[in-house]
Amino acid sequence: MEKIYFESQKKGSSFTAYRQTIQFLISYSKSLRFVEHNNIQFEISLN
Amino acid sequence: MKLQIEDSILVRDYISGDEKALEILINRHNQRITSFIYSKVLDRDVTEDIFQDTFIKVIKTLKKGLYSEEGKFLPWVMRIAHNLIIDHFRKNKRMPMFEGSEDFNIFSVIGDDKLNAEKQIIKDQINSDLKYLVDELPDDQKEVLLMRIYKDMSFKEISENTGVSINTALGRMRYALINLRKIIDKNNIVLTNS
Structure with missing residues (x-):
């Protein structure tokens, strides 16, 4: 499967995600926590 | 000679709380993943959305402790991106465009308060x-x-x-x-x- 993905890329152009998107993901990751209560996992954002 | 830390080590560090490890992983695979998504959807904005959603799934899975494919990080991320691309095409196919006419307006029959x-x-x-x-x-x-x-x-x-x-x-x-x-x-x- 890995090979298929990389083969398909050889045909196309090369792009990278915008800096803002990466910054968002990094902030999102830093703010995200999971806590458990009554056997249910809750997502909590600390932003 | 510059040594590169393996993905599996970065993943382990990230799960242990090292947020910097995620940044390295994203930057390392940014081009491959973005180019792969773009090669399928051929739209820059959609590519950006799918890239973001892919890593939101990655982050959640890792933080929840559900990741179990140690050593195969990139193929795993590619599979997530691939599934989101399929979802994107399915969603677009499933959402027909509707335009009202002079005789019939959809808003007259929906929304009974x-x-x-x-x-x-x-x-x-x-x-x-x-x-x-x-x-x-x-x-x-x-x-x-x-x-x-x-x-x-x-x-x-x-x-x-x-x-x-x-x-x-x-x-x-x-x-x-x-x-x-x-x-x-x-x-x-x-x-x-x-």
Whole structure:
């Protein structure tokens, strides 16, 4: 499967995600926590 | 000679709380993943959205401790991206465009705000069930949800009342809804008024 993905890329152009998107993901990751209560996992954002 | 830390080590470090490891992983595979997505959807904005959603899934899975493919990080991320690309095409196919005409306007037949007595009883029951579910939420999320839904306050008013920024209030509302859905799914609760 890995090979298929990389083969398909050889045909196309090369792009990278915008800096803002990466910054968002990094902030999102830093703010995200999971806590458990009554056997249910809750997502909590600390932003 | 520059040594490169293996993905599996970065993944392990990230799971242990090293946020910098995630940044390295994203930057290392940014071009491959973005180019792969673009080669399928051929739209820069859609590519960006799918890239973001892919890593949101990655982050959640890793933080929840559900990742089990040690040593195969990139193919795993590619599979997530691939599935999201398929979802994107399915969603676009499933959403037909509708345009009204002079003789017929869709808005004249949808959105009946007068519920009959039976529907009103069901609606009241749903509201009552929902209050029990809301009680399960963390306090900060519950507070925002109650102000927004039951007190009909704007996010600006919520922000002023709770002393947090509008963005934080919006974030808490978003997480409250996500968590409510989780409780509903986990307990197989059916809330319907069809």
